[in-house]
Amino acid sequence: MFAITGNNFGAAASAINVNALVSISTLILNGSIEVDTTDPEYQEAESLELDLEGVEIPNSAPSAVLLTAVSNGVKVATIAKSQLVSQDKLQIEKVAAWDKFANYRIVFQCIYFPRGRQFTANKLYPTSLSASNTPASITGGSGQLYLRDEYFYIFMRFYTFSTENAGTPIELTITGANNLEETTVLLIYNNTALESDGSGYVEATIGNGKLTIPNGLPQEALDGEDFKFFKGVFIR
Numbered sequence: 001m002f003a004i005t006g007n008n009f010g011a012a013a014s015a016i017n018v019n020a021l022v023s024i025s026t027l028i029l030n031g032s033i034e035v036d037t038t039d040p041e042y043q044e045a046e047s048l049e050l051d052l053e054g055v056e057i058p059n060s061a062p063s064a065v066l067l068t069a070v071s072n073g074v075k076v077a078t079i080a081k082s083q084l085v086s087q088d089k090l091q092i093e094k095v096a097a098w099d100k101f102a103n104y105r106i107v108f109q110c111i112y113f114p115r116g117r118q119f120t121a122n123k124l125y126p127t128s129l130s131a132s133n134t135p136a137s138i139t140g141g142s143g144q145l146y147l148r149d150e151y152f153y154i155f156m157r158f159y160t161f162s163t164e165n166a167g168t169p170i171e172l173t174i175t176g177a178n179n180l181e182e183t184t185v186l187l188i189y190n191n192t193a194l195e196s197d198g199s200g201y202v203e204a205t206i207g208n209g210k211l212t213i214p215n216g217l218p219q220e221a222l223d224g225e226d227f228k229f230f231k232g233v234f235i236r
Helices: 040-044 096-100 219-223
Strands: 003-007 016-022 027-036 048-053 063-071 074-086 089-092 103-112 126-132 142-147 151-158 170-175 183-189 199-207 210-213 228-235
Touching (some): 199 219
Antiparallel strands (some): 048 089, 063 103, 074 089, 126 142, 126 170, 142 151, 183 228
């Protein structure tokens, strides 16, 4: 059985909420870990390491995890390199610029493949996604969904994605997502004012043929670049 048995950055068990799908060919992780940058163990660590049990692959090629925080009231995100360096140790890049936050969250929506092996995604066929009933300010909504019994991979992008006013609730019909259970995704946007932190994001829900953002977009998203997207691998 998969378990995270320890770490080198002072995270308590209550700060770790990560689920895994383990097989002889992959490791999929979903969930999050709260990081306290004031912890002495964190400050001494050169990279963030998790001790694991129950993993079946011996190591992995690099995969990206998301780091999320709140900066001056704005939700921000960046990516960090992560890698299974052995069967029982996952290493995550320590992003020095994010030490300025008292705390941040590591978000896992990722898949790990063994180094030196060819991976064949058997029975993993794409379903096209497209947005309909969209206002003129939301264009180019399309993507793909790769659905299996145990997990799925999804990505979607929009050439423009905005509303007249910040905070306006959004609900779009997504063709191709009818059989998908509701899942929380992070819609990423870029704004030059946030570049020192990374990108901005809002939480959205996709599933049952809909994409919804109940709290709408913040002003920073409306003032930033038009292009927005989300992607991730999720355990069902």
